[in-house]
Amino acid sequence: MALTLSKKAQAVKPSSTLAITAKAKELKAQGIDVVGFGAGEPDFNTPENINNAAIKAIHDGFTKYTPASGIDELKKAICDKFANFNKLQYQPNQIVISNGGKHSLTNIFTAILNPGDEVIIPAPFWLSYPEIVKLADGVPVILRCEKSQNYKLTAKQLEEACTEKTKALILNTPNNPTGMVYSREELQAIADVVVKKDIYVVSDEMYENLIYGGAEHVSIGSLGEEIYKRTITCSGVAKSYAMTGWRIGYTGSSAEIAKLMGSVQSHQTSNPNSIAQKATVEALSGPQVTVGIMKNEFNKRRQYMYERLCKMPLIDSVEPKGAFYSFIDVSKLLDKSYKGEKVETVGKLADILIEDYNVAVIPCGDFGFDDHIRLSYAISLEQIQKGLDRIERFINDLA
Template sequence: MLSNKGSQIRPSSTLAIDAKAKQMQVDGIDVVGFGAGEPDFDTPDHIKEAAIKAIEEGFTKYTPASGVLQLKEAICRKLEEDNGLHYESDQIVISNGAKHSLMNVFQAILNPGEEVIIPAPYWISYSEMVKMADGIPVIVKPHKENNLKVVLEQLEAAVTPRTKAIIINSPSNPSGMLYHREELQEIAEFAVRHNLFVVSDEIYEKLIYGDEEHVSIASLGQDIYERTIVVNGVSKSYSMTGWRIGYTASSREVAKLMGNIQSHATSNPNSIAQRAAIAALTGPQEPLKVMKEAFNERRIYMYNRIKAMPYLELLEPKGAFYVFVDVSALFGKSCRGETIRSAADLARLLLEQVQVAVVPCEDFAYETHIRLSYAISMENIRKGLDRLEAFLKEIE
């Protein structure tokens, strides 16, 4: 008999839809894929060159399990300069991507049966990671009038004596919403009052648009700093998804535990990718600005196009590279003889009938929504939205 716990872990629907779309493309079908959770830009040249140099110099052996000192020091400088946070190198743990960092976090802080508050909509892996660490995910659904951001009254209603932590993802995947300083201050006071950890997923912090600013909740006072575990990485900001470098910044006690766990689970993160990450953090930042400008142009275009389409509702995303679209007005309607009963039905029909791949968001705790990424070319965005619009015109 196989593991009961393992059998309860759901597969990633985002990866599943992306895999199906890619297989159709391999089969020669012209699919526009809006499922991408990674930038479509290449990794900047100076980062690739640093990796090549590492190989040529023979930097291909084991490193310390929690990462090399030079990269930890670069991360400390980044946190100080960008976020106003002071950490020493022994508070940093470098892992095989931010997803691995999050796994380390939950393994380090949770005991069986302890609860983690997860504001929805949330990245689908959060709840599964909590369960894999023998914790219990407690989902809190914000109201649309609060821009899909959780408020204090909801948190107070969700907290119990078993609550151990709350996850904050700002900017958010999938909604693109951003928590402002005043909102984070309320959450910080709530966490301190109930003696909770805050797991602050800041992987999209460099992808914020307009006059908005990123605020790390850990910067709002010593009490919350001591309770916060900052999770970040180089994958989204520097188009390094496949390099698999993420990191945490936390108290020394938590960092030591995570380092111990990682030493047995995976040993060290990739040595060559660590050298590349140093180049990313300390080298020219111009490629990031170019990428961000392109994303912003696509964001504005997608938001305005979708906003004008019938049956669809959305809030303007402030960060990341996703639009989160309410499609519930389509439920019960039909297209080409097939009835749409859910976002999953809609996603299937879009892929089969007009070759557009979107992500249905039931696994994000919003069965009424789909997610579209604008981390694809403007040409494909236009083509895909033209197809979506044509599909909607056939709705009966």
């Protein structure tokens, strides 16, 4: 009898964003001048004060195991940050520090889901959400949020989608891939439904520091005692502090859920990296000047990219208010022909762009929208200009 491998693992889709990024890096290694719009990470170096804190930790010998859910010093720093920035009151026993945001989400769904539990995921969504839910034996329920509603979930949609099997909603603001930010009023309406239906909301706030143009970041868990009880707040230092490779994410939740997540993590990975934890203490507690500098630079790039996109024919985009992505409707391009063949799919469009125009973009079929692409402006203004020139040339070459 042939041995069979895990059906669950075989059902997992590989990350298309990582695949596109790898292809761009491969071409660059061959000396080809590729503009990569796939980047999900800042192009800045980690701030020096954070690096120095890590170096000190190494010299101090802070290189051993730590408690599985993280060191108390960092948990307290996270509690302070939650209180001051998010208006959320958590105690250290409600905090779990993990190996990045994906790990935090994996812990969350492992802790709250039983086989067959449904998790509502508004589309467009970050492509890892459904896969993480499925790996935890949950059932993703995708709700499409149209451009006419700024790609944001409405309370009415949520209420109509809830069933007896609904366990949780994933809410991502600022949003990847759209850059949309939910207003306080929109969040309050969603919170009312969450409380009424008695489900959890997993609030992914990874891009919380990167908000532009007068928009404000509101944590849904801050809107009252009842929604607070049902909220698991997820964040990290990757995007705001240019610390993607350090792999530190964290959650605030009820003490009961935090204990379960800590237990799961103790068997899966033990503790998050000790040195990175010390660096994160400095990131959250030290000077925040570099956060503002990076945000200002992202804002300049955002404005330039949006203005250029608005002038291009046959595409449409909404102005992003947060994160560092533009979400672009390319449905009209799919009906056009390139070299005598219909473009047809966003996957084919992305292949043409990288192979013939040396531009890497993210096709968003795996984000729940198979007629959109995502461009990151976490690259230099010079690269953005060059890449947009090439995309414009491609559009003009279509028949």
